[in-house]
Each structure stands twice: as structure tokens, then as C-alpha cells.
Amino acid sequence: MKIPAVDFRPLLDATEPAWRARLAELFGRMNFVLGEQVRGFETEFAAAMGAKHCVTVGTGTAAIEIALRDAGIHYPAQEVIAPALTAPFTGVAIASTGARIRFADIDPDTLLLDPEDAAGRATRATAAIVPVHLYGQVCDLLAIRSLARKLGAVVVQDACQAHGVLFRGKPLTAFSPYVAYSFYPTKNLGALGDGGAIVTNHARAAARLSSYRDGGRVPGTQIAGTPGQNSRLDEMQACYLRAFLPKLAEWNAHRARIARIYTAALSGLDGITPVRTSTSVWHLFVVRARRRDKLRQHLASHGIGTGIHYPVPLHLMPAFTGCGLKRGDLPHAEKACKEILSLPLYPYLTEAAAHEVVGRIRQFLGRD
Numbered sequence: 001m002k003i004p005a006v007d008f009r010p011l012l013d014a015t016e017p018a019w020r021a022r023l024a025e026l027f028g029r030m031n032f033v034l035g036e037q038v039r040g041f042e043t044e045f046a047a048a049m050g051a052k053h054c055v056t057v058g059t060g061t062a063a064i065e066i067a068l069r070d071a072g073i074h075y076p077a078q079e080v081i082a083p084a085l086t087a088p089f090t091g092v093a094i095a096s097t098g099a100r101i102r103f104a105d106i107d108p109d110t111l112l113l114d115p116e117d118a119a120g121r122a123t124r125a126t127a128a129i130v131p132v133h134l135y136g137q138v139c140d141l142l143a144i145r146s147l148a149r150k151l152g153a154v155v156v157q158d159a160c161q162a163h164g165v166l167f168r169g170k171p172l173t174a175f176s177p178y179v180a181y182s183f184y185p186t187k188n189l190g191a192l193g194d195g196g197a198i199v200t201n202h203a204r205a206a207a208r209l210s211s212y213r214d215g216g217r218v219p220g221t222q223i224a225g226t227p228g229q230n231s232r233l234d235e236m237q238a239c240y241l242r243a244f245l246p247k248l249a250e251w252n253a254h255r256a257r258i259a260r261i262y263t264a265a266l267s268g269l270d271g272i273t274p275v276r277t278s279t280s281v282w283h284l285f286v287v288r289a290r291r292r293d294k295l296r297q298h299l300a301s302h303g304i305g306t307g308i309h310y311p312v313p314l315h316l317m318p319a320f321t322g323c324g325l326k327r328g329d330l331p332h333a334e335k336a337c338k339e340i341l342s343l344p345l346y347p348y349l350t351e352a353a354a355h356e357v358v359g360r361i362r363q364f365l366g367r368d
């Protein structure tokens with residue numbers, strides 16, 4: 001059986017009437033940028049995330065950068081704390097603001113930003129913290145918020161991998177003024193191209209962000225009122241996102257079902273450990289494996305696709321050498337990067353396929 005790491009086909013098939021209807025509306029109106037589809041999606045996505053406002057932008061990277069800028073983060077004298085284990089785009093977004101990045105280590109069990117390590121690395125220059133809800137898990141937002149308050153820093157949540165996750169039953173916007181999402185195709189809610197959004201409960205911030213992503217223009221005019229950027233979600237992507245959004249809860253529930261199969265079958269085996277997770281929307285199912293690269297090859301030889309999220313911690317990537325850290329400085333992130341492997345997980349992945357993945361892993365470990 002061939003099992004890819006991700007498969008979009010069934011998802012497109014299941015939603016075809018909905019996206020075709022939206023595309024027909026779009027072609028009827030011929031309004032291709034910042035029109036009815038984007039406005040409709042912004043209202044629907046804000047509601048789905050339990051937020052008052054949503055401002056869409058071109059990418060998740062832009063969402064993080066623009067949120068930080070709106071919070072006043074753009075001086076080289078300012079420092080932004082972020083975990084070393086995340087997509088490089090988190091770091092790229094912070095670096096684009098002009099502020100300095102201070103990478104912190106992760107909790108060795110959950111692989112999420114460790115608030116205690118972050119506290120130890122904070123300085124008087126710390127102006128923001130960017131917790132990353134990695135793999136669909138949710139960070140300890142109470143600890144992060146309390147650290148931020150102590151430092152007088154803003155929290156911009158990177159929820160690019162966590163559409164729909166709650167913290168202690170509450171929407172993420174209850175814990176910080178900005179939450180950034182990506183709609184990269186593989187995400188729990190993905191477009192068929194790039195896209196991103198910031199959700200917030202603050203009306204004035206939403207109005208500023210809305211103008212900023214549109215060149216800083218005064219709405220409805222050709223006047224640039226403030227220096228901005230051109231980073232807009234396009235109408236066509238909004239058509240797909242509006243068709244997919246009503247399915248998000250069902251798709252997340254399916255991901256959780258597959259994750260339960262993996263967890264039950266892989267817990268307690270020697271040589272492999274599922275990453276411990278409390279609350280998650282299961283963007284990825286990640287295990288730590290002693291012979292990770294060999295296991296990956298074994299699975300590939302049986303037609304099973306996997307991923308590594310991520311092979312190198314950000315403080316050791318060439319783009320971030322200026323951060324001042326070297327090998328050995330963030331041991332938990334460095335160790336995790338050598339061991340982690342993401343198993344196939346997506347809506348419509350069958351339970352039989354999940355059992356096949358488990359069977360091949362057990363075979364590799366020499367159990368069966």
C-alpha cells in the first residue's frame with residue numbers, strides 16, 4: 001500500500017461543490033483582490049477561532065512579522081524570544097522586523113517552548129515572545145503570559161500549525177493580542193497556495209493591520225497613510241478556504257482518531273516514543289526514534305512517506321548565525337532534531353493505512 005505523507009486529492013473531492021460555487025461567485029464578480037470572498041472568509045475564520053477580528057495576509061510568515069510590527073517591534077535594540085525548534089519561517093518573520101532573535105530551548109517531552117528556559121534568557125531588551133503551537137499542540141499560555149507581563153513584552157502566538165486548538169477550553173486570543181495562522185496547503189486548514197491571517201480581539205489593531213497589509217493605504221483611497229506592505233490573501237484562495245473551513249472540526253477529529261491509533265500502538269515499544277501531547281489538533285504526529293534515519297528509509301522502501309519537522313534547530317541554521325548561540329547551547333532542541341519523525345497524518349487517511357504504518361514500524365523494530 002502506498003501511503004504518502006500528505007494527500008490533498010480526497011479533501012478536494014469532498015469539498016468540490018462548495019469551492020466550485022465560490023469560484024463561480026468570484027468569476028461572476030471579477031473582483032480578484034480584497035473582495036467579497038476575502039471579507040467573507042475573514043468573518044468566518046474569526047468566528048471559527050473564537051476571535052472578534054481576522055485580517056488575512058499573504059503568508060503565515062507575513063502574519064507573524066506584521067503582528068510584531070503592529071506591536072511596535074522593529075528596532076535592532078529589541079529582542080524577541082522564540083523556540084529553537086520550529087519552522088525556519090518563524091525566525092525569518094522575526095528577523096524581518098529588524099529586531100534581534102533570542103532562541104530558547106524546548107521542553108524535552110512536548111518539544112514546545114520551555115517557559116523557564118525562556119525566562120532565563122530574557123533581558124531588559126526583551127520586547128516580545130513568540131510561542132509556537134508546534135505540531136498542533138498548545139503551549140503553556142499562562143506561564144508565557146505571566147513571563148511576558150513581568151518583562152513588559154507582547155506575546156504574538158505562532159499558531160501556523162494549530163488551527164482550532166484551544167488552551168484550557170478558551171480561544172487563543174484570550175491570552176494575547178495577536179495570533180498568527182498560515183494557510184500553506186499542508187496545514188489543518190490550507191489553501192491551494194500561500195495564505196495567512198492574524199486574529200485579534202482588538203478592533204483598532206485589526207483596522208491598523210488591515211491597512212498595513214494593503215500598502216498602508218487609507219481604506220478606499222489611493223493614499224498611503226502609513227508605511228505598509230503589500231501582503232494580501234487573494235480571492236481565489238479565499239474561495240477554497242471558505243469551502244474547507246466548515247470541514248475543519250471534522251478533519252481535526254479525524255486527525256485525532258488516527259493519532260489515537262498511532263499512540264496506542266506505538267507506546268511502550270523499545271526504540272520509539274510518540275511525543276507526549278496534552279491538547280492538540282494533531283497537525284503532525286511526531287515520534288522520536290533511536291535509529292530515525294534508518295526507520296525513515298525502511299518506511300520509504302514500503303511506500304510510506306514521512307517528514308522531519310525539523311532537521312536542524314534554528315540557532316544552528318546558517319541564516320541565524322547572528323543569534324550568538326552555538327552547538328550545545330540548546331541541548332533539548334538539538335537532540336530532538338536528530339530523533340523526530342512525522343508519520344502520515346491527514347484528513348481521509350484510512351485507519352487501515354495507519355495500521356499499515358504501525359505494522360511497518362513494528363517490523364523495523366523487530367517485534368513481528
Ligand SMILES: Cc1ncc(COP(=O)(O)O)c(C=O)c1O
Nearest residue numbers: 059060061087089090160182184
Ligand atoms: C510553525 C510555523 N510558523 C510559520 C510558518 C510560516 O507560514 P507560511 O509558510 O504560510 O509563511 C509555518 C509554515 O510553514 C509554520 O509551520
